[in-house]
Amino acid sequence: MSQKEPRRTMVDTLYVTDTSPFGARVRLVCGVTGYAFEELAPPGGAGSAAMKEISPFGKMPALAVEDRVLVESMALMEYVIETSGDTSLLPGPPLRRASVRGVVLAHDHYVLGAVWPMFLQLRTGKPDPAICRAALAAAAVQYEVLTRLFGDADFAIGETLTLADLAMAPFALIFGLFYPKFGVENPLAAQPRLARWWAAVREVAAVNDVMARMEAGYARAFAK
Numbered sequence: 001m002s003q004k005e006p007r008r009t010m011v012d013t014l015y016v017t018d019t020s021p022f023g024a025r026v027r028l029v030c031g032v033t034g035y036a037f038e039e040l041a042p043p044g045g046a047g048s049a050a051m052k053e054i055s056p057f058g059k060m061p062a063l064a065v066e067d068r069v070l071v072e073s074m075a076l077m078e079y080v081i082e083t084s085g086d087t088s089l090l091p092g093p094p095l096r097r098a099s100v101r102g103v104v105l106a107h108d109h110y111v112l113g114a115v116w117p118m119f120l121q122l123r124t125g126k127p128d129p130a131i132c133r134a135a136l137a138a139a140a141v142q143y144e145v146l147t148r149l150f151g152d153a154d155f156a157i158g159e160t161l162t163l164a165d166l167a168m169a170p171f172a173l174i175f176g177l178f179y180p181k182f183g184v185e186n187p188l189a190a191q192p193r194l195a196r197w198w199a200a201v202r203e204v205a206a207v208n209d210v211m212a213r214m215e216a217g218y219a220r221a222f223a224k
């Protein structure tokens, strides 16, 4: 007698919205690899009690696969890359692989760590411009340090697009909106290595498709 397939209790679903930069990371990897999930906005919004029923911290992105929910954008990106079979985004050689992961983690700890006070202010609905300006200036300093980890080619690590580029891109897009908004010099234009990286990433068609959705999402949010 043939064994039955394990019963799927959920459709594979990516919980994401157009303004979520962490969610955009997963959309980017899907765009480049051709992998696709059904997408849903978190019920009641990210952080809601309903979303916490699906994913304990209530954050997006979250990915419901079979009978479990996967969390954390980095884990989701790696899951999509490995499941799609297109492993070009996560290089095999351990030295390059560790370089890619190291850049993502350093970006999240230091660049995002520096800018976090601005995000907290934005959540209040009445952001203090001085706090936002200081956070953006601090992030610019961290960006300059981060790019010292980049290689010589235009992308962050090596001559081809990797997970590191896709993880940083959604935040670069947001910062491109917020630096001018708060009147702080934009490191994505002012720092040559960072500007070269951002220009290379924006040449990738799949990146620009996802970025266009994010830009439209932010335009709608700003219009409110």
Ligand SMILES: N[C@@H](CCC(=O)N[C@@H](CS)C(=O)NCC(=O)O)C(=O)O
Binding pocket: 019, 020, 021, 022, 023, 046, 047, 048, 058, 059, 060, 061, 071, 072, 073, 074
């Ligand atoms: N470390 C998480 C961060 C996820 C995160 O903070 N997501 C935001 C949206 S971009 C969120 O869900 N915020 C709602 C909340 O904090 O309640 C990841 O990499 O996935």
